[in-house]
Amino acid sequence: MSDVALVSSPNVGIAKSEENKKYVNELTTLNLGPTHPATHGIFQNILTMDGETIIDSEQTVGYIHRAFEKIAERRPFYQITTLTDRMNYCSSPINNMGWHMTVEKLLGIEVPKRAQYMRVIMMELARIADHIICNSVLAVDTGAMTGFLYVMQWREHIYEIYEELCGARLTTNMGRFGGMERDFSAEAIRKIKHFLSEFPKGLREFESLVKRNRIFMDRTTGVGAISSDRALNYGFTGPNLRATGVDYDVRVMNPYSSYEDFEFEIPVGTTGDTYDRFLVRGEEMWQSLRIIQQAMDNLPEGPYHADAPHYYLPPKQEVYNNMEALIYHFKIVMGEIDAPVGEVYHSVEGGNGELGFYLVSDGGRTPYRLKFRRPCFIYYQAFPEMIKGSTLSDAIITMSSMNVIAGELDT
């Protein structure tokens, strides 16, 4: 970027001189990335620019490709959960639980209601964490740093709740096949309740800074718009699709984990531009809060995991004192248990859209084939079309508002 700015030597500004006329129709090639601070990940965009306008662009992806699908073919099912963490690392619990639900579908494990509600709570917290990042970073990219710093503390609170449930913060590896690893502790419940009562203030503060901010609106309205037809053709899902006006949400269309028990709305936009994407994510956070509130109010009593000893790792205390638990622990850890033959597709509403798992099992200890449907990978290819004809600064906020996450895109 800096190279282009430095070209303005004293002579270049005089467009009318004969010397400069030959440059008038010349196009510039600009390398945006791979390590550009505004792309929030390792993405390369080779832009062809006519002056300030982007004529065309070409993307290079795969800089952090880690061959998860290949690795998964050598791993027992429970070891794959840690791979899913590292896809959309802004909302790892959703990935973890999506994978758990896929395997439960294959194995036919019925998850108790309490575990389902606990999952819903954690998934919605993860969605809030994901949207906080996207929206506040979008504000940063338009030049508003303050709001970002304000809401970051709320992500910290969410991470503390994760810690209560699984001990980890970013790559959570939360839950197990059949339910959750542990029940909500009193501290976890206190933290969730604290979050529910205090976060609305923080979110309102952020919205009051950004949502109707004149500068922010001027920067984002009409920028990076896509029509609903094109978005569907490009396989958009999640907030990016809903910003164009299509109310497709996996939580409603194919409810999983008791989402049908909760009352919430699907916010949709109209024009599919950056501002709409911002608004949809903002409203989704309020809806997530509603869901968490309902789940906390109606949290059923009962076991927090299914009785599936072949797949559910027993508690450590049991392993030391109980022979069966020791045997199952050994068999699970060493991957001695064969899965049934079958093919299963399961999808959940991830932070960015429909996160799907297509699992083909040939009856072995590992998947025969595991395909992750990563929403980022699928909708990022529309980026050149969305930024065509706009300026460089618009391209950056378009990318930011799409919430492209390198880990998920590249697996």
Add this chain to the structure above:
Amino acid sequence: MTNEQIAQDLVAKFGEDKIYGIMENYGLLNVTTSVDTIVPLLHYLYQHPTFKFQFLTDLAGIHFPDAVGQELGVIYHLHSLENNVRLIIKLYVPIESPKVPTITGLYATANWMEREAFDFYGIIFEGHPNLIRILNVEDMDYHPMRKEYPMEDATRQDKIDALFGR
């Protein structure tokens, strides 16, 4: 609109020799088709007045080294958003000439999906506008998701399969 209706309609339209392997996996209809039928089939499903399979959810490659003449497969995940019905269409091609017609003309999203399947399985999508590797490095000379390529360096001595139950 049930899975049975869809299957019957497709068999009636394209014939039993083109639409076979009909089964249901966990409520999801699976059909297998042949290479020359896939494009008309997807167009038919897209334009069908009631089915309206207009959303391509995913496209996956797969490799079965033991199925002679049908080693490589392509799996299309379709979704009819209006009816909320999903459909999986599979097709298989021999590994010597893994040629499948592209569907980028129907679905813009198939562009990168097909590039991914080409990258990892070497399936050649004929007519694709830009069929180059997407996630792996350009100068890679093999397709790494095929089963014959081991995940780990095969020359390593310190990992003995028997000890790890592999």
